[in-house]
Amino acid sequence: MSITAAQVKQLRDLTGAGMMDCKAALAETNGDMDAAVDWLRAKGIAKADKKAGRTAAEGLIGVASEATKAVVVEVNSETDFVARAENFQQIVRNVATVALTVGGATEAVADAKYPGSQETVVQAIKDAVGTIGENMAFRRSAALSVSSGAVATYVHNAVADNLGKLGVLVAIETAGNAETARTFARQVAMHVAATNPLALTAEEVDPAAVAREKAIFAEQARESGKPENIIEKMVEGRMRKFYEEVVLLKQAFVLNPDITVEAALKEAEKEIGAPAKITGFVRFALGEGIEKEETDFAAEVAAAAKK
Template identity: 70%
Template sequence: MSFTAADVKALREKTGAGMMDCKKALQENDGDIDAAVDWLRAKGIAKADKKAGRTAAEGLIGVASDANSAVVVEVNCETDFAARNDAFQTIVRHVAQSALGTDGLVEAVANAAYPGGEKNVKDTISEAVGTIGENMTLRRSQKLSQPEGVVAHYIHNAVADNLGKLGVLVALKTSGDKEKASAFARQVAMHVAAVNPVALTPDDIPADVAEREKAIFVEQARESGKPENIIEKMVEGRMRKFYQESALVKQAFVMNPDVTVEQALKDAGIGDDAELTGFVRFLVGEGIEKEEDDFAAEVAAAAGK
């Protein structure tokens, strides 16, 4: 597979590696960018999360909640200027309110009635494009419910009530004090915002994600020149650490790094049956590639160079 200068640039943005290293990685992996990322990591040239999931699109995250459920939505626009517009913020807030009455799936939210009018969410957003002057989309939505407990939410660096660039929901099941449970669940939501776990528990980590990490660890261990039996033990140790660092309940709790989230829950005094049952984390534009204008290249092209 061949690759282009744009592929090299994309790989550099993902990994922070040098241009020649990126070219070498693409050559070694037939132009496959994902495989090239793994190759660079295995060689110790790139870190796992270097610029991963970088925010490339604009817009806002909105949340809404009731007694036992909450929903988080992402509505995108083209510029941060539009995202700071009162009209756009009102739309995002109302979309979240509409989503609360659905199962949280995007299609259901798009077809839900928009508050205070006769139109649905999809048509209201389409109409607003002409008013605000930018393309707008309802990108994603998710709902968490916990009838036997609470669902807390957290917006990081909120631009207005229940609106911001990063939103988290956390569901907690318990027969204990709901007010204390809500306070603790909000702390966990702040933890999720800061640490970005892969999954709730080690068993919830997707097999393909674990296998990909293991393959990288094997390659890194072999680079050390150690015997195969030592390599196996090295990989086992690194995988244990991977599961601890990636699963929410096993992570060191940001509010008290001396204990895990799992232990903090036990110590919270909200019931012996207390259990974290789910979380959602939305970052605006996460995973979206955005074209960046190269002004110098445009000037050169205009000058015929």
Template identity: 70%
Template sequence: MTTISASMVKDLREKTGAGMMDCKTALAATDGDMEAAIDWLRAKGIAKADKKSGRTAAEGLVGAASAENKAVLVEVNSETDFVARNDAFQTLVRNVAGVALTTDGTLDAVAAAAYPGSEKNVSDTIKDTIATIGENMSLRRVTQLSVSNGVVATYIHNQVAEGLGKLGVLVAIESEGDKAALTAFGRQVAMHVAATNPLALTDGEIDATTVEREKAVFSEQARQSGKPESIIEKMVEGRMRKFYEEVVLLKQNFVINPDLTVEKALEAGAKDFGASAKIVGFVRVALGEGIEREQSDFAADVAAAAGKK
């Protein structure tokens, strides 16, 4: 049997918001499997699906750039937010985003591309900036969307400078309609994505493992009602429909007009676009998403510095 340590209990508590004893019980019941323990707590109604894992922030900036039928987001990380407010760093991120538009959008291609006004590539320019500013930096992510006919709208939430901020969204819309109207609507959808963070554009694009995991949790919750299997099956179907409405972009209630889903709002916008339109993709990049940062014990650090045990 796996030994349940205090750090495991603390980690589970931070991820779920459940009580210490509930977390310890969950870990014991699942032999220390963190993900299984989260599901155990959810099934018991003790924890929500919205875990805190994956939200750890790293510093730096997300930059956006767009051109005809194409747009990109880049994430450049730094050690401190102080550097993110530095003009030189902001210029670096803005230029890297511009360079990304001229490539196929892969990380390697952007890193190897020529940096504007320099004989060096992006990778070497970042190294030079590290030496100049005195803080470690890295080009972490590049993402690009394009359409054959239509627009790719961009949105930077709480931008600190033009095209730069902590959260960026792209929304690609295929249509032969008016591009100005499509861009305006696409920006609204991008704002919606920033706020709701959908898992996928359609039901079919959700990872099968995620779907099965949700079904398993809902099934366990339903069985606790003591109802027959035939009723439980219908209960699970209903909860899965609700799940899709919450996490699938086209099925979510549009934050700009909650009386319509995003899909219905798109259909209603056809008269403004002058043609039918289809959302074919979206991407949301939050600064530092998924980066685990080491948490230090300040009191212990001070004691260590003072030579105390």
């Protein structure tokens, strides 16, 4: 099949690889973008992760919490200008309050009554579009709770209290001092914001992601000409390293890189006064997974001038 310049550019933007390498990767994989990324990685040409910065949806992440539960929500707008307006920020606060009341599931929040209105959250936001002047939408929400202990929240790049571009929840189950547990959970939430782990434990990593990494590591090892029995040991070693990079409990703790998050939790138990367990985390980054069409600003201005 014929490979277009647009496909080559997209793969180059995703991986940072050279133009000819991208063209070869697409040719080898019949234009399959994800397979081409893996092909480049196996050849040692591309980085493990696609480049960040491809998403451009605006809006805000909001969090809300009570003693043993917390929620995080995302409401999108077209521009950052609107996201910084008080009326939009109040909408996000209200949606977070609703989420805390109804349990945090996205569909439940969408269908719940908006504060001070008989309309649902989704309809109330649609109604606000006419007032604010641009399209807005409630995208998603999530919640964490514990029977005893604490759920901490953290907002990065905050534009107002509990509102920003990235929000994290971390839950710690413990019969010890809840406020001490919350303080440590907030430190872990800051760690999660910085490292973006895939899962809490190795067992919870998506099996498809594990299989994909194993296949890439095996192909890289074969490129070196090693025999299969050596390749197997090399893959095992690489997978251990992979888990250390993507599993929260196995990651080096950002606040003290000499120990893992798991070891830091053990240390924190001394102050908490009882055994403690991290039972879950949620990380919402604004606009992740949404790609906004790139436009040529100069061309837009020129086109507008001709009208």
